[in-house]
Amino acid sequence: MARATLTISSKNYSSWSLRGWLLCKMAGIEFDEKPVDLDDPENRQELLLLAPSVRVPRLSHRGVEVWDTLAIAxxxxxxxxxxxxxxxxxxxxAHCRAVSGEIHSGFYNLRSALPMNLKARHESFKIFSGARPDVQRIKEIWTDCLDTYGGPFLFGKPTLADAMYAPVCTRFRTYAVELEPDLATYCDTIFGWAPMQEWIAAALEEPDEVEELEVEF
Structure with missing residues (x-):
């Protein structure tokens, strides 16, 4: 398989970049990472969820250009x-596509209230009321999948769904979201997953180039 290029944003902050990167790792393709310039206003707007469309991550492979995480998948x-x-x-x-599509197109309150920040860790965090139904729905999805397919990943083995929900695991850890034991074990599985460990290690080494992100989110 020809070597590809994956355009990504901040490894510390960009949940969509993480999803696309995990998918490429799972697919086993050889790819180079191409980080966007965070000083570019358009890239910053995208990272801050203010852009009208999300164009990162973007995969270039065998003459094909594909963006949008589900399209990449x-x-x-x-x-x-x-x-x-x-x-x-x-x-x-069908089940996997449905739950992946749900996180792709929904849960805006969760994403805005609990932005991904791998370097941050709160001992306690008050989740505003608008995001609580999102948290509860994600718990329902995880419980259903784990009960149906037996774990340790949502569909037994790593799939698209785990790539889509991996950033949620980081959010729950960052903001001290209380989880039932089986859901906490699922998050531990995600954090112990080799590609996830590789991404987190790189994120922790990333310079703090966007100092005001937490305020702007």
Whole structure:
């Protein structure tokens, strides 16, 4: 498989970049990372969730340019079908796509109230009322998947759904969201996942170039 390029934003702050990066790792493709310039106003707006559309991450591979995390996932599933980005049965694939689409298009209150920040860790954090239904719905999704497919990942083995919800695990840890034991174990599984450990290690080494992000979020 030809070497690809994945354009990403901040590893500390950008949940969408993390999702695309995890998908590329899961697909087993060879790729180079191309970070965007955080001094560029458009890139900063995108990172701050103010841009009208999200164009990062963006995958360049074999003459194909694809952005939007779900589009990247479907493309990678086509070029690397044995990688297991989607479950093996039709019913489980439909379920995986549904819960992945839900985090892709929804949970805006959660994303704005609990922005990803891998370097931060709060001992306690008051979640405003608008985000609480999002937290509860995510708990329901995780519980359903873990009960149905037996864990340790949402569909047994790592899939698109885990890439989509991995940033949520970081948010729950950063903001001290209380989790039931099985859901806490799922988050521990995500944090112990080799590609996730690689990303976090790089994020912690990232310069604090966007000092005012927490305020602007």
């Amino acid at each position: 479907e493309y990678l599933h086509e070029v690397a079908p044995k990688a297991g980005l989607l479950p093996s049965t039709r019913k489980a694939r």
